[in-house]
Amino acid sequence: MKRKLLRLLDRSLGPLAVSLLIAWERIRRLPSRVHPGTTGAARGSRQGPVPGRILVIKIVGLGDTVLMLTPIASLRRRFPHASISVLVTPLSCGIVANQPSINEVIVYDVLRSPGGIRGFMRLVRLLRAKHFDCIIDCEQYFQMTAVVTYLTGAPRRIGFCFNDSLRGKLYTDAVSIDPQCHMVDSYMRLLEPLGIDSGRIEALEQVHIDSQERVKVGAWLAGRGIGNGDIVVGIHAGSGPRAPYKRWDEESFAEIVGRLGRRLGAQVILTGTASEREMIDRIMSLSGNLTAHNSGGEFETKQAAVLIERCDLFISNDTGPMHIAAAVGTPTIGLFGPESPSRYAPVGKRNVSLYKRTPCSPCVEIYRGKVRDCDDPICMRDISVEDVWAEILRYDLKRNHI
Numbered sequence: 001m002k003r004k005l006l007r008l009l010d011r012s013l014g015p016l017a018v019s020l021l022i023a024w025e026r027i028r029r030l031p032s033r034v035h036p037g038t039t040g041a042a043r044g045s046r047q048g049p050v051p052g053r054i055l056v057i058k059i060v061g062l063g064d065t066v067l068m069l070t071p072i073a074s075l076r077r078r079f080p081h082a083s084i085s086v087l088v089t090p091l092s093c094g095i096v097a098n099q100p101s102i103n104e105v106i107v108y109d110v111l112r113s114p115g116g117i118r119g120f121m122r123l124v125r126l127l128r129a130k131h132f133d134c135i136i137d138c139e140q141y142f143q144m145t146a147v148v149t150y151l152t153g154a155p156r157r158i159g160f161c162f163n164d165s166l167r168g169k170l171y172t173d174a175v176s177i178d179p180q181c182h183m184v185d186s187y188m189r190l191l192e193p194l195g196i197d198s199g200r201i202e203a204l205e206q207v208h209i210d211s212q213e214r215v216k217v218g219a220w221l222a223g224r225g226i227g228n229g230d231i232v233v234g235i236h237a238g239s240g241p242r243a244p245y246k247r248w249d250e251e252s253f254a255e256i257v258g259r260l261g262r263r264l265g266a267q268v269i270l271t272g273t274a275s276e277r278e279m280i281d282r283i284m285s286l287s288g289n290l291t292a293h294n295s296g297g298e299f300e301t302k303q304a305a306v307l308i309e310r311c312d313l314f315i316s317n318d319t320g321p322m323h324i325a326a327a328v329g330t331p332t333i334g335l336f337g338p339e340s341p342s343r344y345a346p347v348g349k350r351n352v353s354l355y356k357r358t359p360c361s362p363c364v365e366i367y368r369g370k371v372r373d374c375d376d377p378i379c380m381r382d383i384s385v386e387d388v389w390a391e392i393l394r395y396d397l398k399r400n401h402i
Contacts, residue, residue, distance in 0.1 A: 015143060015166060017143065017147050018143050018146060018147060018166045018167055018169075018170060019166065021147060021150050021151075021170055022166065022169045022170065049133075050079060050082075051079060051082055051133035051134035051156065051194070052081075052082055052083065052133050053082065053083045053085070053130065053131060053132045053133050053134075054075060054079070054082050054083070054084045054085070054132065054133065054134045054135075054136065055085045055086070055087060055106075055127065055130070055132045055134070055135045055136070055152070055154070056068065056071075056072055056075075056084065056085070056086045056087070056135075056136045056138060057086075057087045057135065057136065057137045057138055057139065057145050057148070057149065058086065058087070058088055058092065058138040058139065059087065059088060059089050059108060059110060059139065059142070059145060060089070060139065060142070061092075061320070062091055062092050062095065062240075062301070062319075062320030062321075062323075062324075063319060063320040063322065063323040063324075063344070064138070064183065065088060065092040065095050065096065065320075066095055066204065066207070066320065066323040066324055066326075066327050067183055067184040067187060067204065067323060067347075068086075068138055068187055069095070069096070069099060069101075069204065069205040069207070069327070070184055070187070070188070070201055070204050070205040071136075071184075071187045071188050071190065071191055072084065072086070072099070072101050072102060072205070073101045073205040074188065074191060074196055075101070075191065075194075075196070076100075076101035078191075078194065078195070078196050079194075083103045083104070084101060084102055084103050084104075085102070085103060085104040085105070085106055085130070085132070086102055086104070086105055086106065087106045087108055087127075088105065088106070088107060088108075089107065089108060089109060089110065090107055090109050091301075092301075093105055093107050094300050094301030094302045095207060095301055095302070095305075095324075097302070098208050098210060098302075099207075099208050100208060101205075106126070106127075108123055120144075120148075123148065124148060124151045124152065127148065127151075127152045128151070128152050128153055132152060132154045133154060133155060133156060134154060134155075134156035134157075134158070134194070135149045135152055135154045135156070135157050135158070136158045136159070136190050136191075137149045137157070137158065137159035137160070137171070138159075138160075138187055138190065139159070139160070140160050140162075140177060140366050140367045140369075141160075141162070141165075141167070141366065141367055141368060141369040142167075142369075143166075143167055145159070146159060146167035146168075146170045146171070147170070149170065149171065150170040150171075155172070156172055156173070156193075157170065157171045157172045157173070158171055158172070158173045158174075158175065158190050158193050158194075159171045159173075159174060159175070159190070160174070160175055160176075160177045160186070160190070160367070161174040161175070161176060161177070162176070162177050162179075162367045162368065173193035175189055175190050175192070175193070177367050179343070179365070179367055180342055180343075181342075181343070182201075182342065182343055182344070182345065182347070183343055183344060184201045184204065184347055185198060185200060185201055188201060201347060202347070202348075202349065203347065203348055203349075204323070204326055204327040204347050204348070205327065206327060206328065206329070207302070207305045207324065207327045207328055209302060209305055209306055209309070209328075210302075213300075213302050213303045213305075213306050214306050216299075216303055216306075217299065217303050217306040217307050217310070220295075220298065220299075220307075221307075221310065224267075224293050226267050226269075226293075230266075230267045231264060231265065231266040231267065231312055231397050231398070232266065232267045232268075232269060232310055232311045232312055233260050233264075233266045233267070233268050233269070233311060233312060233313045233314070233315065233392075233397070234268075234269050234270075234271055234307070234308055234311035234313070234314040234315070234316075234325070234330070235253060235256070235257065235268060235269070235270050235271070235314075235315045235316070236270070236271045236272065236314070236315070236316035236317060236319065236321040236322065237250065237253045237270060237272065237276075237279065237280065237283055237317065238272040238273065238276040238279065238317070238319065239317045239318070239319045240273075240319055240320070241275070242371070243319070243338070243371075245337075245338055245372075245373065245374040245375075245377040245380075246317050246318050246319060246337065246338055246339070246377070246380070247317050247377075247380065248317060248335050248380050248383060249380070249381065250279065250282055250283050250286065251286060252383075252384075252385050252388070253283050253287075254282075254283045254284075254285075254286035254287040255287070255385045256315065256385060256388055256389065256392070257270070257283060257284065257287035257289050257292050258286075258287040258288050258289050259389060260289070260392070261287070261289035261290070261291045261292065262289070264397055264398060265291075265398075266291070266312075266397065267291050267293070268289060268291060268292040268293065269292075269293045269295055269307065269311065270283065270284065270292065270293065270294055270295065270296065271295050271296070271304060271307065271308070271321055272295070272296035272297070273296060273297055274296060274297025275297075276296045276297075277294060277296035277297055279296075280294045280296045281294060295307060301324075304321065304324065305324050305327075305328055308321060308324055308325045308328055308330055309328040309329070309330060311325070311330050312330075312331070312395075312397055312400065313330070313331050313332075313333070313392065313395055313397060314330045314331070314332045314333070315332075315333045315335070315388065315392070316332065316333070316334060316335065317334075317335050318334055318335065318336050318337075318338075318339050318341075318344055322334050322346050323344075323346060323347075325346065325351075326346040326347050326348050326351055329348070331348075331350040331351060331395055332346040332348070332350075332351040332352075333351070333352055333353075333354065333388065333391050333392070334346045334351065334352070334353045334354070335353075335354050335380065335383055335388070336353055336354065336355040336379075337355070337356070337358075337361055337362075337377055337379030337380040337382075337383070338361060338362060338363050338364045338372070338374065338377060338379060338380075339362050339364045340355070340357075340361075340362040341353035341355050352391055354383050354387055354388065354391065355379075355383075356379060356382035356383055356387075357379070358378055358379045358382060360378075360379070361379040
């Protein structure tokens with residue numbers, strides 16, 4: 001409910017706030033430069049001093065935060081002496097913590113106190129006090145982050161615009177977003193105004209994991225009798241509270257879990273949040289697989305990454321853990337319907353996407369701020385058990401363990 005209210009406020013009050021700031025900007029006579037994000041180098045964008053303090057903003061989407069690590073690593077290579085900060089929410093802070101390319105993590109919980117105008121202005125004051133030279137707003141459509149970016153007073157402000165959207169006018173460098181481009185490549189194009197060539201990304205930046213996290217996950221696996229010689233397949237049947245329409249049905253997941261145990265002798269670990277434990281229990285019960293394990297709510301984000309890294313294969317709906325799997329190098333099968341894999345497929349040569357395009361798919365257009373609630377996701381239902389099973393067999397998991 002809070003998330004829906006936040007989106008409503010952003011759509012209703014956001015354009016007014018942006019329009020007022022645009023009017024103020026025109027008075028100051030500091031026009032923006034718009035750079036097409038699909039045609040290579042941005043016009044006139046490679047000017048200006050080397051930034052000493054950089055802030056990267058990403059407040060929505062665990063999976064998008066994982067993708068964001070790749071351009072941040074490119075920033076570090078291009079500006080090795082810069083101080084790079086990131087602004088994220090509590091859900092995503094575990095992914096960016098301890099990344100060697102990041103100096104500072106600023107956590108902003110937009111859904112909790114202190115909220116409202118008071119919390120918003122407190123955030124702005126905090127960011128202004130840090131005197132950033134450059135801010136890169138990785139949100140695709142939020143008016144709020146464009147407003148925050150402008151109010152920091154940073155001399156260089158880079159962000160997305162779509163079809164000459166209003167928010168783009170608050171940036172010094174507005175990059176046009178291509179709906180057909182994979183999001184990690186789109187994020188890389190935000191760096192072009194800084195003289196960093198994007199190219200095409202074939203592999204994601206690794207999630208940095210420390211030894212303490214590995215110890216906890218290792219103990220959890222050992223306690224369930226899962227050893228180094230076992231075939232381990234991870235399955236993520238959830239999709240977060242905002243996108244239940246992205247889920248493949250429980251009966252189909254249960255059939256896959258059952259086959260993995262009966263035919264391949266695999267240890268199956270179902271991942272998820274604490275709120276998804278009951279759903280996972282239903283899938284396990286339907287599967288009849290006694291070697292299936294419920295890890296819902298057991299681990300923090302970085303620990304979940306360790307668990308996924310241990311898997312020989314990971315099968316997931318289109319959601320954050322799918323991108324974590326790609327980032328830790330685990331072969332991944334992504335299940336798509338409402339969103340197109342052309343934008344969010346798991347990155348990597350060993351990863352595949354299953355997608356049966358229907359007349360109404362894709363129906364999610366994040367770059368427009370459109371997220372539709374669907375009670376009958378036929379696009380997901382069209383993916384059959386046999387489709388998924390055929391892809392599993394291509395990995396030849398038994399042979400890989402000989």
